[in-house]
Amino acid sequence: MTAPSVTPTGRSGAFVRLRPRGPVGVVYLALVGVYLVGWLAVAARGGDFVTVGNTVTILQNSVALGLVAVGQTYVILAGSLDLSVAYLVSLTSLVTAQTMQTAGVVPGVLAALAVAAVVGLANGLVVTRLGVNAFIATLGMALILRGYLEHNYTGPAGAVPTSFQHLGYDRLGPVPVSVFLLAATVAVTWFVLRRTRLGHHIYAVGGDEEVARLSGVPTTRTRVTAHVLCALCAGLAGVFLASRLGAGAPWAGTEAQYDLVSIAAVVLGGTLLAGGRGGVAGTVGGVLILATLDTVFDQLAVDPFFKNVVRGVVIVVAVALYARRGVDVRRRGMRGGS
Amino acid sequence: MTGTEPASGAAHLRWRPAPLAGLRAVAPVLVLLVALLVALAVVDPGFFDPERLLAFLRRSAPLVILAAGQYLVIVSGGFDLSVGAVVTAGVVVAAELFNLAPGLPWLVVVAVLLLGGLLVGVVNGIVSTVFAVPSFIATLGMMLVLQGAVFFWTQGAPRGYLPEDYRMLGRSAVPGAEWLPWAVVVLAVVGVAAVLFMRSDTGRTLVATGDNDVAAGLAGVRVARLRILAFALSGVAAAVAAILVGGFTGVSAQAGSGYEFQAITAVVLGGVALGGGRGSVVAAMAGAFSLQALFTLLTLLGVSGALESAVQGVIVITAVAVGGISWSRRATRTHQPVRESV
Incomplete structure (x- = not known):
């Protein structure tokens, strides 16, 4: 912390009201659009889409992916990405459940977060110190975790006490408790990214690492921290899924393809995949779009395989729309010749 | 093998890399490949019997062909995440076609698959250039669409079978030269074609585009068209791999997963x-051979199937880290994150 405190926004950095970075408004317009189309589609079949129960389902469906995607936002903003989160979610769900079986709730959560932090630290150090591209580094980490999981587990293991299942199933009024966990994580992330020096450093490193370094930003520490925060969020998702499932499962994170889908959710939220632009508010929008789609499909009893087709199309079309609107995206786009 | 012999006699005025530059680009991966082959020879002295070596080449063929296609996309500054799904779709579609129309000539099915791969690649290319969607997302979307469509169509259990004459390319030998599997012939053809393509003006322009698309564009390169071509060729390569994989392993809904x-x-x-702009296609294919040699070595050593991926992860990270160190004098961009210019 002895580095000169030159933040990219200058001395008054903490007080500058930042313009929204990235097309957050468009993201929420897209969300409203998806919601309206879903409403019409369900209504046409004689169903009722706009109910409290349905809204709660959408929120509940958002929690696990939301936690992973919020974490992914840190690393993508910093110009990295993390392909190991799916296996990390599985691993931490198992760590949670097995520790809770013997040692109680608090040690269980702490153990899961500690494991996550170590994995994130390893990712960050491999990316920064060894200079391995983040794609390969975290893909390698995913393979390592996968080998460990497949070698040691064939099915669910451990058990969480009933008291801990409150996190997965209880509600405060109509709102599931787990939604507050997501909301708190989002709030902390928003604060870190927008109101702390670390947050500004993350944007700076993701925008242009070399310029950030020359401006006195500790780029290595910033990127390692981003990887640790990402892993901690994935760890929270593992803890939540353990509570939801009542045990840990080696497929808890991989079945839903949280690695690629979380990246898609972040980009769907208007954050630039190359880093430096975007934010957690957009990510929440992206996650809600995917969760709304899921809920619509469930209500229409659409073939689950067909879901993926529509998901893929929606993701690509939405990102294409952002690219059309965002001048910056286009300037960086593959249109060098025009 | 380096693809960098000096230009033949004609007085080419255009830029050519220095003869040794290409060798230096290929050297680290050749060291890795040779080390793995030596290890294979130590663990299994019979590995270099011509017959077994050809069997190894045949097993490597799909991955090497996919790597050649993927190289074109990566060197031009993108990613193609859809190739695994294209392989799966190709295998399943071929089986369904034979199921719908038994007795269909196998060449027709091969043509359909190649056209399908081309189409998928062109769509990937257009989405990521004309519509400015990052290729990571564009091809991820394509992957979801193809996976979903294949499972939706087959309800998770592909029907049909692949007749003997269609599977020939994947598992039989050339008639009259029983020692030579067709897959190795296909591999050689694709390999030579890839090297020739990269030595052509178009190939060199592709690398330049990946290095700096703005500069390439200002120099008159049709950047979007070139990138669409790269995706299209990657799609075709994936279709070729699908034909080989289908012949090799038969019908499965997981045929291409992980590829x-x-x-x-x-x-x-x-x-x-x-991120693009650097590296040679020969080195990329050597990388694929190395990966396949690593799989073979781990199997021979009896590393259990589950731990295999863990060992693979460690070795991949180590190899790339070591490669990065020996490169760092020339390359200042090794620390660059995934940053396609999108």
Whole structure:
């Protein structure tokens, strides 16, 4: 912390009201659009889409992916990405459940977060110190975790006490408790990214690492921290899924393809995949779009395989729309010749 | 093998890389490949029997072909995450076609698959250039669409079978030369074609585009068209791999799963920079051979199937890290994150 405190926004950095970075408004317009189309589609079949129960389902469906995607936002903003989160979610769900079986709730959560932090630290150090591209580094980490999981587990293991299942199933009024966990994580992330020096450093490193370094930003520490925060969020998702499932499962994170889908959710939220632009508010929008789609499909009893087709199309079309609107995206786009 | 012999006699005025530059690009992965082959020879002295070596080449063919296609996309500054799904779709579609129309000539099915791969690639290319969607997302979307469509169509259990004459390319030998599997012939053809393509003006322009698309554009390169071509060729390569995989292993809804990451890993093992502009196609294919040699070695050593991926992860990270160190004098961009210019 002895580095000169030159933040990219200058001395008054903490007080500058930042313009929204990235097309957050468009993201929420897209969300409203998806919601309206879903409403019409369900209504046409004689169903009722706009109910409290349905809204709660959408929120509940958002929690696990939301936690992973919020974490992914840190690393993508910093110009990295993390392909190991799916296996990390599985691993931490198992760590949670097995520790809770013997040692109680608090040690269980702490153990899961500690494991996550170590994995994130390893990712960050491999990316920064060894200079391995983040794609390969975290893909390698995913393979390592996968080998460990497949070698040691064939099915669910451990058990969480009933008291801990409150996190997965209880509600405060109509709102599931787990939604507050997501909301708190989002709030902390928003604060870190927008109101702390670390947050500004993350944007700076993701925008242009070399310029950030020359401006006195500790780029290595910033990127390692981003990887640790990402892993901690994935760890929270593992803890939540353990509570939801009542045990840990080696497929808890991989079945839903949280690695690629979380990246898609972040980009769907208007954050630039190359880093430096975007934010957690957009990510929440992206996650809600995917969760709304899921809920619509469930209500229409659409073939689950067909879901993926529509998901893929929606993701690509939405990102294409952002690219059309965002001048910056286009300037960086593959249109060098025009 | 380096693809960098000096230009033949004609007085070419255009730029050519220095003769040794290409060798230096290929060297680290060749060291890795040779080390793995030596290890294979130590563990299994019979590995270099011509017959078994050809069997190894045949097993490597799909991954090497995918790596060649993936190289074109990566060197031009993108990613192609859809190739695994294209392989699966190709295998399943072929089986369904034979199911719908038994007695269909196998060449027709091969043509349909190649056209399908071309179409998928062109769509990937257009979405990521004309519509400015990052290729990571564009091809991820394509992957979801193809996976979903294949499972939706087959309800998770592919029907049909692949007749003997269609499977010939994947598992039989050339008639009259029983020692030579067709897959090795296909591999050689694709390999030579890839090297010739990269030595052509178009290939060199592709690398330049990946290095700096703005500069390439200002120099008159049709950047979007070139990138669409790269995706299209990657799609065709994936279709070729699908034909081989189908012949080799038969019908399965998991035929191609994981191939996209293996192909990208192979290309990176070959020292090709993610983000584009650097690396040779020979090195990328050598990376694929290395990866396949690693799989073979782990199997021979009896590393259990589950731990295999863990060992693979460690070795891939180590190899790329070591490769990065020996490169760092020339390349200042090794620390660059995944940053396609999108």
